[in-house]
Amino acid sequence: MKQLVILGVLLMSITAVKARDSHPLDVDSLSRTYSSKLVAKGIVVPWSMVQLPNADILVSERSGALRVIRDNQLLPEEVVGLPNIVSQGQGGLLDLALHPKFAENHWLYFTYVTKTDAGMNTALMRAKLDIENMLLIQQEQLYVADVDAGSGRHFGSRIAFDDQGFVYFSIGDRGERDEYPQDITKDAGKIYRLHDDGRIPTDNPFVQQPKAKPAIYSFGHRNPQGMIFDHETKSLWIHEHGPRGGDEVNLIKKGANYGWPVISYGINYSGTRFTDLTHKAGMEQPALYWDPSIAPSAMIKVTSNKYPKLKGKYLLGSLKFGYIVALDVEGNRITKQTQVLKGLGRVRSLMQGQDGNLYMGLDGSGIRKLAHQ
DSSP states (O other): OHHHHHHHHHHHHHHTOOOTTSOOEEOSTTTTTEEEEEEEOOOSOEEEEEEOTTSOEEEEETTTEEEEEETTEEOSSOOBOOOOOOOOTTOSEEEEEEOTTHHHHOEEEEEEEEEETTEEEEEEEEEEEEGGGTEEEEEEEEEEOOOOOOOSOOOOOOEEEOSSSEEEEEEOOTTOTTTSTTOTTSOSSEEEEEETTSOOOTTSTTTTSTTOOTTEEEEOOSOEEEEEEETTTTEEEEEEOOSBSOEEEEEEOTTOBOOTTTSOSOBOTTSOOSOSOSOOTTSOOOSEEESSOOOEEEEEEOOOTTOTTTTTOEEEEETTTOOEEEEEEETTEEEEEEEEOOOOOOEEEEEEOTTSOEEEEETTTEEEEEEEO
16 A cells, blocks of 8 residues: 555656746646657657758757658668767767758758867857758867866757857756856856857857856856747747756846856755755846756747647657646746646657647657647
């Protein structure tokens, strides 16, 4: 009997995870609305997806391969021309993003892990894609983090473009929370902003500060693995992994400090505390946080008419609990969160396709799309 009680408590925690901010996870209103349908399998960790003008879907395999799905089939050939990529721990080939004018210039942007004399680091590169020959050419490394870290943890990393020609990307704290996130003279634990060709914007918040990394746009982050620029509201949003508890969604402000690890709603994995603070002057509060953690990954805004109940919402995946979360956002506030599907497995990536369908990359299960029941 005792075992049944414990099992019941565990099941309740899985199906009814909520944030301690008065926005509990609604697990009922969309529970029978959607199902999922297999598109293609054969990719172990589909970190990111983008769709090309010819309808091909590019998928980054974290182990270091760039794969192509054509007509719902994973092609055996890989895209060649990638740089040397280190696949270790949480690192490898990470996010993909098409330049807003990709149809004209063919620039593909991606983040990946590289190795320098300082250790393993997150880098941002762009290259021109020759899809007919499955080839990347004219590779340009736009940024590489200068950190002395040998661990395979907390590389980030997501990419987003705004409407003014800037590209944003994230780098995690590399597992060194006490060294990097609060120090703007060092990379890691930051959101960065560049011109699309890698130049540093002259109005970045720290360009005039001696020794500061001029590409930094915001700091005090742990491990951001979701990022979108909302073209309607002109706002940049991220989510990031907390430790044990304290996963966050944040509205990014220029030059702002998001507090990690000085303030947090999480604790050490061992159960001990590393800070007693959840608030501090000069540090931003999250728009939403989860306790227990859901391990969020990927982030998109739904604009498709195929899903009227989801249109306008932000979607993110839960690696830990195997569902998708839909966020209602009004201005700079999150007003509601709703569970979409469950039992999917580790939701690693999300994409809205040209056909209006929503695609999900699942660790170990390939690519699926969201379907109506």
